[in-house]
C-alpha cells in the first residue's frame with residue numbers, strides 16, 4: 320500500500336513538474352533610485368501579491384535579499400559599474416563578496432543571475448575594460464562554491480552596443496567595442512550565459528517620431544515592415560531590435576548565445592515634449608509586451624524561441640536625473656498603488672477604470688483562474704475536478720447560463736477553478752491545480768458572469784477522503800460524470816500538501 324502510494328506520488332510529482340515546464344517569463348526591475356519607496360519587506364509582499372516571479376535588482380542589497388528569502392521569487396542581482404574595479408583586480412575580492420554578501424542569504428534568496436556591470440558602452444569611465452575580468456572572477460568564485468551552473472554570470476547592454484540595427488539582418492556590433500565584446504561573447508558562449516539587452520522602443524519613437532510609428536512601437540501596427548535582405552516581416556519594433564542583436568551575434572558566428580531582455584517598458588508621464596509618455600501608452604505597451612512574450616511566439620528570425628523579459632520598472636523613482644519621463648517608468652507609485660492595471664498572466668482585459676484598487680492592505684481580493692499556458696487536458700482535468708470532487712457549483716457555465724459564453728475550456732475552467740479557490744480559503748495551494756491555476760487581483764467577472772470572491776460560500780469540504788469517494792450527488796454537470804482516477808494524480812500533490820498543513 321505504502322509503495323503503491325509512493326509510486327503514485329512520484330508519478331504525480333512528475334506530472335506536476337511537467338506542468339510547470341518553464342516557457343518565456345516576465346519579470347520586473349526593482350530600481351531603488353528614490354527616497355520614498357516602501358521597505359523591502361513591503362515590496363516583497365507587493366511582488367508576491369501581484370504574482371511577479373522574477374525580479375531584477377541592481378546591486379546585492381542585504382535588506383532586499385533578506386526580504387525576498389523564501390518567497391520563491393527568482394532574483395537577478397547586480398554589481399554596479401562603480402564597483403567593477405575591485406572585482407576585476409583581484410580574485411580574492413570576488414571570493415569574499417560571494418562568501419560574505421551572497422552565500423549567507425542563498426539559497427533562501429533564489430538568486431539565478433548576476434549581472435556584472437550595466438550598459439558599460441554608455442559609461443564614460445573605464446567600465447568596459449573592467450567588465451570581462453570582473454565577470455571571470457565572479458564566475459571563478461561561483462565555481463569554487465559549486466554554484467556556477469545555478470547562478471549565471473552576464474552583463475547588460477544598451478542597443479548602443481550596435482553600430483547598426485536596421486534592417487535587423489544588418490545588425491552589427493560597433494567595432495570600437497570589440498576589445499571587450501569579443502572576450503565577453505566568448506565567455507557567454509562557453510558558460511551558456513545569455514546576452515542581456517535593454518530595449519526601449521519608447522526612445523526610438525521619442526527621438527524620431529517622424530520615422531517611427533507609435534503603433535509600431537506599441538505592438539499595435541496594422542502594417543508590417545519588411546527586412547529587404549531576409550524577407551522577414553516585422554509588426555513591432557521590439558522584435559526588430561531583438562533580431563538585430565541575433566543577426567549581430569550570428570555575424571560573429573556566436574549562434575548558440577540566447578538573448579534575454581533585462582529592461583524594457585514605457586513611461587507613464589513625461590515633460591511636455593514627451594507626448595507619448597502617458598499611462599494609456601504605458602499600459603498598452605506593457606500589456607501587449609506580456610501577451611507577445613508569454614505566447615512563446617519568438618521573433619521573426621527565431622520563431623517559437625522562448626524569451627525572458629524584465630519590465631522596467633517596479634516603482635516610479637523620484638531621484639533619477641534627466642527628463643520628467645525618467646522618474647515615471649513605474650508600474651506602482653511609492654504608496655504601492657498601481658499607476659495602471661497590468662495583468663502578468665497576459666490574459667486580462669485592459670481596464671483603466673479601477674486603477675487604484677490594489678492598495679496593499681492585506682485584505683485585497685484575489686481570484687484564481689486557469690493559466691493560458693495550460694494544455695487542453697490540464698484544463699479539462701481541473702474543470703472535472705472542481706465540478707466533481709471539488710464540490711464547486713458549476714451551473715453557471717452550463718448552456719444558456721451567464722458564464723457559458725465564451726464556450727471555451729479556458730473560460731469554463733477559470734470559472735470553476737476560481738470557485739474552488741474561494742471555497743477553500745483562497746490559499747496559494749487552493750490555486751495550484753498542478754501549476755495550472757494563476758492568481759490575479761483583477762476581477763475576472765464579465766457581463767452577467769460573476770466570479771465568486773472569498774467568503775462568499777464556505778460550503779465546500781477540503782476533505783482528502785473525497786478522492787476515494789464518488790463525487791457528490793449534487794454535481795451539476797451531467798457531461799462531467801466522473802473523474803477518471805488518472806486525472807486525480809495531477810491533483811494529489813495539492814491534496815497531500817493540504818493534508819500536511
Ligand SMILES: *[C@@H]1O[C@H](CO)[C@@H](O)[C@H](O)[C@H]1NC(C)=O
Pocket residue numbers: 444445448
Ligand atoms: C582605467 O583603467 C586603467 C587600468 O585598467 C587604470 O590605470 C586607469 O587609472 C583607469 N582610469 C580610470 C579613469 O579609472
Ligand SMILES: *[C@@H]1O[C@H](CO)[C@@H](O)[C@H](O)[C@H]1NC(C)=O
Pocket residue numbers: 481482483493494495496
Ligand atoms: C561606435 O562607438 C564609438 C565609441 O563609443 C562611437 O564614437 C561611434 O559613434 C560608434 N559608431 C556608431 C556607428 O554608432
Ligand SMILES: *[C@@H]1O[C@H](CO)[C@@H](O)[C@H](O)[C@H]1NC(C)=O
Pocket residue numbers: 527529530
Ligand atoms: C528620419 O527621416 C528623415 C527625413 O524625414 C531623414 O532625413 C532621416 O535620415 C531619418 N532618420 C533615420 C534614422 O532613418
Ligand SMILES: *[C@@H]1O[C@H](CO)[C@@H](O)[C@H](O)[C@H]1NC(C)=O
Pocket residue numbers: 610611614616
Ligand atoms: C499567439 O500564438 C498564436 C499561435 O502560435 C498566434 O496565432 C497568436 O496570434 C499569438 N498571439 C499573439 C498576441 O502574439
Ligand SMILES: *[C@@H]1O[C@H](CO)[C@@H](O)[C@H](O)[C@H]1NC(C)=O
Pocket residue numbers: 652654656657672674675
Ligand atoms: C491612483 O493613485 C494615485 C496616487 O495615489 C493618484 O495620483 C491617481 O490619480 C490615482 N488614479 C486613479 C485612477 O484614481
Ligand SMILES: *[C@@H]1O[C@H](CO)[C@@H](O)[C@H](O)[C@H]1NC(C)=O
Pocket residue numbers: 679680681
Ligand atoms: C486597511 O484599511 C483600513 C481602512 O481603510 C485601515 O484602517 C487599516 O489601517 C489598513 N491596514 C493596513 C495594514 O494598512
Ligand SMILES: *[C@@H]1O[C@H](CO)[C@@H](O)[C@H](O)[C@H]1NC(C)=O
Pocket residue numbers: 712775776777778
Ligand atoms: C452557497 O452554496 C450553496 C450550495 O452550493 C448555494 O445554495 C448558495 O446559493 C451559495 N451561496 C452563495 C452566496 O453563493
Ligand SMILES: *[C@@H]1O[C@H](CO)[C@@H](O)[C@H](O)[C@H]1NC(C)=O
Pocket residue numbers: 781782783784
Ligand atoms: C473528512 O471526512 C471524514 C469522513 O467523513 C471525517 O471523519 C473527517 O473528520 C473529515 N476531515 C476533515 C478535515 O474534515
